[in-house]
Amino acid sequence: MASYEETIATLTAELAAVQQTFADLSDPQWQLSTKLVPVDPELPRWTVFELAGHFDISIGLTRMLIDGRGDDQPARDRTSFFINPRSETAPVVYDYAYQMVDGKTPSDMPGVLHETFTATLDAARAVPADMVGPGFFAPMRVDEFVASRIVEAVVHGIDLTQALGRETIATPDGITLTAAILDDLLARRTIAGRPAELADDLNWILAASGRAESGDNRLPLIG
Numbered sequence: 001m002a003s004y005e006e007t008i009a010t011l012t013a014e015l016a017a018v019q020q021t022f023a024d025l026s027d028p029q030w031q032l033s034t035k036l037v038p039v040d041p042e043l044p045r046w047t048v049f050e051l052a053g054h055f056d057i058s059i060g061l062t063r064m065l066i067d068g069r070g071d072d073q074p075a076r077d078r079t080s081f082f083i084n085p086r087s088e089t090a091p092v093v094y095d096y097a098y099q100m101v102d103g104k105t106p107s108d109m110p111g112v113l114h115e116t117f118t119a120t121l122d123a124a125r126a127v128p129a130d131m132v133g134p135g136f137f138a139p140m141r142v143d144e145f146v147a148s149r150i151v152e153a154v155v156h157g158i159d160l161t162q163a164l165g166r167e168t169i170a171t172p173d174g175i176t177l178t179a180a181i182l183d184d185l186l187a188r189r190t191i192a193g194r195p196a197e198l199a200d201d202l203n204w205i206l207a208a209s210g211r212a213e214s215g216d217n218r219l220p221l222i223g
Contacts, residue, residue, distance in 0.1 A: 002177065004129035004143040008121065010173040011146055014153035015059065015117045017169040021160055022052055023110040030106035034163045035211070039090040039223075046097060048163050051156060052109040053100035054093065055116075058152045062120045065133035065145050075138035078147040079184040084137060086223045120149075147177065154178040155209045155222070162211065168202065175201050182208040182221060190218045 002010070025048065033045045046054070104112070129143035140148075154170045155178065161168055170178075179201035186192060186208070195216050198204040206212035210220030 002173075004146070006173075007143060007147050007150070007177070008124050010171065010177060011124075011150050011153065012121055013171045014150055014157065014174045015121070017171065018055065018153060018157050018160065019110070019113050019117055021157075021164075021169055022048075022055075022113055025106070025164075027106065029164060030109075032163045034159045036159050036223075038094050039087055043094070046094075046159075048160065049101055049106050049109070050097040051159055051163070052106075052113060053097040053104075055153075055156060056109075056112055057093075057096050057100055058156070059120050059149055060116045061136055062142070062145060062149055063123050065135055065140065065142060066123045066127055066131070068133040069127070069131050070133065070139075072132050072134075072139035074132050074135075074141045074144070076135055076140050076144070078144045078151075079181050079188060081135065081137065081140065081145070081148045082151070082181075082185055082222050083189065090223055147181070150174050151178045151181055151222075154205065155211070158206065158209070158211050170202070175205065179204050185221050186218065189221065 030047065030049045032048050034048065034051055036045060038045065101109070124142065124146055127142055129141065131142045132139050133142065135145050154174045157169050182205060183192075183194060186194060194204050194208070195214070198207050198214070203212070207214035207216070207219050208221045210223055214220070
């Protein structure tokens with residue numbers, strides 16, 4: 001397993017690629033629809049604009065964990081963070097993105113993301129790996145939570161590039177870590193062992209996250 005410093009470095013690289021992609025968008029690109037289908041399929045899909053709002057929230061949760069540090073025992077890790085009923089959590093996450101961008105314009109978002117990403121990474125570097133704080137669902141160590149943010153950056157980075165019709169911007173280290181967490185998630189939720197045709201880590205992430213079709217009834221693992 002990578003060290004905490006290596007995990008932060010991977011998240012830094014992932015967020016840099018995400019931030020640069022958002023910074024270079026044209027006005028029409030902000031209104032492109034993502035391919036992520038809400039739990040209620042009758043709801044509109046996020047546009048790239050709302051996706052930026054979700055990035056701000058999901059990465060910013062790290063600072064909330066650090067600010068809330070205490071003496072609690074960790075109750076979740078980088079894998080079990082993603083074990084929750086989508087029918088309950090996804091509607092909340094969906095609405096948060098709209099709330100976050102309310103009153104903002106697409107031109108605001110690159111600056112908002114730069115501020116959030118920079119402050120998050122600075123805060124993570126300033127605390128020890130074993131610090132524990134509120135991890136949204138339950139107390140978590142900060143090193144485990146930062147690792148879970150890499151999954152968020154990689155998977156939602158795929159949402160961004162799919163909406164734009166581009167190749168993935170995920171880094172090799174980000175892909176490797178995300179694939180490993182999804183392997184562990186598969187083993188904890190059902191029967192271990194990804195399908196043989198998904199030996200490639202990126203293809204595995206696409207299928208396990210529902211960003212590509214799969215004939216395996218164990219998938220997707222996350223939405």
